[in-house]
Amino acid sequence: MVINNQSSISEFLLLGLPIGPEQQAAFFPLFLIMYLTTVLGNLLIILLIRLDSRLHTPMYFFLGHLAFTDVSFSSVTVPKMLMDMRTNLTSIPFAGCISQMYFFIFFTDLDSFLITSMAYDRYVAICHPLHYTTIMREELCILLVAISWVLSCASSLSHTLLLTRLSFCAANTVPHFFCDLAALLKLSCSDIFLNELVMFTIGVVVITLPFMCILVSYGYIGATLLRVPSAKKVCKALSTCGSHLSVVSLYYGAIFGQYLFPTVSSSANKDIIVAIMYTVVTPMLNPFIYSLRNRDMKEALAKCLNRVFFSQ
Numbered sequence: 001m002v003i004n005n006q007s008s009i010s011e012f013l014l015l016g017l018p019i020g021p022e023q024q025a026a027f028f029p030l031f032l033i034m035y036l037t038t039v040l041g042n043l044l045i046i047l048l049i050r051l052d053s054r055l056h057t058p059m060y061f062f063l064g065h066l067a068f069t070d071v072s073f074s075s076v077t078v079p080k081m082l083m084d085m086r087t088n089l090t091s092i093p094f095a096g097c098i099s100q101m102y103f104f105i106f107f108t109d110l111d112s113f114l115i116t117s118m119a120y121d122r123y124v125a126i127c128h129p130l131h132y133t134t135i136m137r138e139e140l141c142i143l144l145v146a147i148s149w150v151l152s153c154a155s156s157l158s159h160t161l162l163l164t165r166l167s168f169c170a171a172n173t174v175p176h177f178f179c180d181l182a183a184l185l186k187l188s189c190s191d192i193f194l195n196e197l198v199m200f201t202i203g204v205v206v207i208t209l210p211f212m213c214i215l216v217s218y219g220y221i222g223a224t225l226l227r228v229p230s231a232k233k234v235c236k237a238l239s240t241c242g243s244h245l246s247v248v249s250l251y252y253g254a255i256f257g258q259y260l261f262p263t264v265s266s267s268a269n270k271d272i273i274v275a276i277m278y279t280v281v282t283p284m285l286n287p288f289i290y291s292l293r294n295r296d297m298k299e300a301l302a303k304c305l306n307r308v309f310f311s312q
Contacts, residue, residue, distance in 0.1 A: 045290060
């Protein structure tokens, strides 16, 4: 993509995390360990789902795609942040900045749609158990994932194309550790009304509406459980939803916390802290949530380890 009206800006400077140079050495190994844990944990989930035939179900089909999204989502920003902390070279080319922003928005939206699809899967499993295999057939699962990818691509592409229409005259310092859309818009010397309108509209579609769908799904699940007389069935149903609810709480808690809770620090620092939560912390915790709270995943892991260590 060739951009003509941004010729005065060839690169951006990322300010990074709001910490002093003397603290960089302490935080670098911490974030490196968290990133490696994210990658290895989510890749392990994908491997277990592929190897164990008992996990070839709709719920784990969505979980496998969520694990891939978490790895990709974290990889969009964290490696660049680690490199900047290590080398103190915080510049990023204009094209690289736009690409980073595109993929960040893409995987953020994809996370939201996949979590919503998993909520629908839990709704069908608990509210319509006798028709579960009929409703959640393979074609529907593939369709839901495909729609998630298409909508996420359309969302990120619309933001990217609108951003490339803007002019960046002089200011090129981004007060963030990655190329955040809102931060880039503040640097533009063009009229950004259309960008902000599209950002608000698409934000409602890809964040608020999926969250409302999740609330509705669990509303029906709660109503169904209240009508179930067996405490054993209620506990079993809650155990199948516990992991997903934990992921939903982490994901939307960080996003909504950015807008609903005041802070004594500056707005820029608050945005960075929240971004750390859903780009570093949440993708790292998801594998632990699904492995520690899920009996099928633990059995699949034990089976895989036995195959590796005792097959010879």
